[in-house]
Amino acid sequence: MAENILSIVESAYRATLEEQDDPIVWLAHALRASGAATHLLLRGNAVNYGVRDQDASGLRFGARAQTQPPRIDRDLLALIDKGGEVFYIRDDASIRGIRPDEVIPGLKPVKTTDLPALFRRFDRVWHW
Amino acid sequence: MADSDTPATITFVLNDPPYENARSTTAFRLIDTAIRRGFNVNVFAYEGAVALPFARQAPHANAVHGRDVASEDHPNTKDWIAALLAEAAERQVKLDWVNCGLCVDERGVAEAIPGTRRGSPADLAKFSEASRSTLVIPTR
Numbered sequence: 001m002a003e004n005i006l007s008i009v010e011s012a013y014r015a016t017l018e019e020q021d022d023p024i025v026w027l028a029h030a031l032r033a034s035g036a037a038t039h040l041l042l043r044g045n046a047v048n049y050g051v052r053d054q055d056a057s058g059l060r061f062g063a064r065a066q067t068q069p070p071r072i073d074r075d076l077l078a079l080i081d082k083g084g085e086v087f088y089i090r091d092d093a094s095i096r097g098i099r100p101d102e103v104i105p106g107l108k109p110v111k112t113t114d115l116p117a118l119f120r121r122f123d124r125v126w127h128w
Numbered sequence: 129m130a131d132s133d134t135p136a137t138i139t140f141v142l143n144d145p146p147y148e149n150a151r152s153t154t155a156f157r158l159i160d161t162a163i164r165r166g167f168n169v170n171v172f173a174y175e176g177a178v179a180l181p182f183a184r185q186a187p188h189a190n191a192v193h194g195r196d197v198a199s200e201d202h203p204n205t206k207d208w209i210a211a212l213l214a215e216a217a218e219r220q221v222k223l224d225w226v227n228c229g230l231c232v233d234e235r236g237v238a239e240a241i242p243g244t245r246r247g248s249p250a251d252l253a254k255f256s257e258a259s260r261s262t263l264v265i266p267t268r
Contacts, residue, residue: 017153018146020202021193029192059153061160061208062215067201068193075192 002037006122012046016070017059022049024128025075032082039122040079041110042088047096049076050088050103073104080106087118135221137168139259141252143267145176146205152180155265156208159223163215168222170255172247175267176235178227180205183239206241213243226251 009024016022028038042049049072059066076086090109093100100109110118119125140159144151162169173180185204189197203211209225216223226247232238240246256262 014149015147017150018205020190020200023147026192033191061156062211062218064203064207064211066203068195068199 002035003124004037004039004122005031005124005126006039006041006119008041008043008125008127009046009049010044010128012042012044012049016072017056017066019070020066020068021070021075022072025049025072025079028079028084029075029082032079032084037083038079039085040076040087041118042086042107043092044089045096047088047093047098049073050086050093050107051098052102052104077104077106089115135166135168136260137170137222137255137258138162139170139172139252139255139262141172141174141262141264141266142177142180143175143265145179146182146185148176149268151265151267152177152205156212158263159212160215163212163219163221163223166219166221169216169224170259171223171225172252172255173225173227173231174252175228175231178231178240179235179237181209181225181227181240181244182206182237183241209244210241213241224255226255 007024007028025040028040032038052073054073056069059069080086085108087108087110090111140155142152142155146152159169183206185206187197187200187202187204189195190200193200213223225244227240227244229246229248232246
């Protein structure tokens with residue numbers, strides 16, 4: 001049976017332009033392709049990954065333009081499509097002024113007080 | 129805009145390795161702006177930043193994105209630096225990129241792209257002395 005892994009993503013936009021994605025979101029996809037049942041919990045600044053219609057395009061230095069900018073909202077949707085669950089901490093979103101109707105469909109808000117129960121659902125909890 | 133016949137010079141000190149955080153991209157934006165505004169730019173790459181122009185960086189296909197290497201079109205940091213060097217040449221200003229040699233040796237990244245060079249902290253001292261300002265973008 002696939003190992004059930006929850007990755008907590010807290011450091012957001014750390015290298016997303018240079019990598020053209022978020023390395024931990026990417027790893028969740030890659031591990032899932034290798035048979036693990038990977039899921040994400042967005043906390044802190046990373047709750048912003050769930051906001052719809054982000055646009056990181058336009059980076060250019062000299063003649064070299066970035067043609068494939070990061071699309072983290074799309075990467076989260078793709079993980080959900082593959083069966084992954086993506087949670088975000090409701091209070092971390094609200095203190096940043098992010099309303100529930102501004103996040104992509106399928107994201108699941110959780111309260112901080114519900115985290116212990118959430119963690120018990122997983123074989124591994126990795127905090128990045 | 130530099131305000132005399134000889135362009136003014138700005139020095140940047142970079143500290144962070146590639147692919148770890150957004151500070152290197154921010155530094156590239158500032159360097160790009162300085163070049164486009166007619167400044168000569170010095171860069172002293174220290175510690176992990178000496179890997180930014182490492183010539184053996186290679187793009188890769190990305191199965192998670194569903195793209196092959198061509199369509200992923202991933203500029204490595206060495207490509208950004210090459211673009212900045214070309215832009216400086218086109219605008220007839222100088223971009224002098226120096227990698228701290230001891231940091232290079234520790235990390236095994238001696239193969240830097242053309243247009244960058246190996247140096248030492250003595251270059252930073254000279255850079256700072258000759259510059260209108262020196263901006264340190266440190267690692268955290």
